[in-house]
Amino acid sequence: MTHTRRLDPYDSPRAFYGAELRRLRDEVGLSQERLSERVFCSPAYIAHFESCVRLPQEEISKLLDDLFGTGEHLQRLCKLARRSSYPDYFADAADLETVATHLYDHAPLLVPGLLQTREYARALSLATAPFMPEDVIEKHVQARLERQRLLKNPEVPELWTVLHEPVLRTAFGGPEITARQLHHIAALVRTRRVVVQVLPFTAAAQGFMSGMARIMTFAEGPSMVYEEGAHRGNLIDDPALVAQYQASYDLIRAAALSPMASLEMLESVAEDYGRS
Incomplete structure (x- = not known):
């Protein structure tokens, strides 16, 4: 079973994204495994996003917004989290x-x-x-x-x-x-x-x-x-x-x-x- 370490959501845009994803997931009562099935990714992806191990992905963020009915909330946070000096x-x-x-x-x-x-x-x-x-x-x-x-x-x-x-x-x-x-x-x-x-x-x-x-x-x-x-x-x-x-x-x-x-x-x- 996957799990998520608790982070300060105000540490960085990526941490805020993870906290928001976890909050929205808890509100609809979905486990990481069940949510991953709904947006066509592995449970590890959801766990990594929530614990800031991995940067959020734009395509998955759109699917999550559609699922939660949050407009472009996670997509906007994704763009902030993905700002980088690398290709x-x-x-x-x-x-x-x-x-x-x-x-x-x-x-x-x-x-x-x-x-x-x-x-x-x-x-x-x-x-x-x-x-x-x-x-x-x-x-x-x-x-x-x-x-x-x-x-x-x-x-x-x-x-x-x-x-x-x-x-x-x-x-x-x-x-x-x-x-x-x-x-x-x-x-x-x-x-x-x-x-x-x-x-x-x-x-x-x-x-x-x-x-x-x-x-x-x-x-x-x-x-x-x-x-x-x-x-x-x-x-x-x-x-x-x-x-x-x-x-x-x-x-x-x-x-x-x-x-x-x-x-x-x-x-x-x-x-x-x-x-x-």
Whole structure:
């Protein structure tokens, strides 16, 4: 059975949305399970909305307004709650990572955002959008760096990342920037803030997942997966599919180098860049 932690509704627009949804649901005498059936979503969605684990969704908010007879009340609150400095396709995932207990990143080509240096993030933005105005690039880079405040929390979330060897060998921004990026990851590992494993070229066939993906677990509610490609992202909450991602990730971790051997490779490749 799903449940909802009690929050101060005046903490944020998202908290107010959750409190209003819970109030309206209680007024009509529907459980989270019964309400989810009426608006064609899973009970976990309702629980996540009410406990501020997940940002509200516009389509579901419209269905809820129709069901409760509240005009556009929840839809307006939804728009306030969803204001974000991130692209719309990533806004939900960025929000979820702030309340996750564990983050498991799979990175076949690029350093994940939480581990990027400013220089690397800027070089990546220029590579993916070469005609983007400078002020927009800076906005994107700054938003990415602000996410990294999560790493200053000594308790949660715990971050585990598997980097494929091509991530180390692709010099975004040139050898010097990539060397500093790899040294930065190594420093995070040495402070025991993250666990990083490298999947070498020789083991790539033993553990396969296509594309960038993140598995997120929560103190309340089921795990979710966020997968990302160029200019798009997708959240997955189907339990069976999430379980398949978890099984694939476990195989990749088993095929990857140990954390200590991975740290040695990170520092070795960084030194190679420094000599080039």
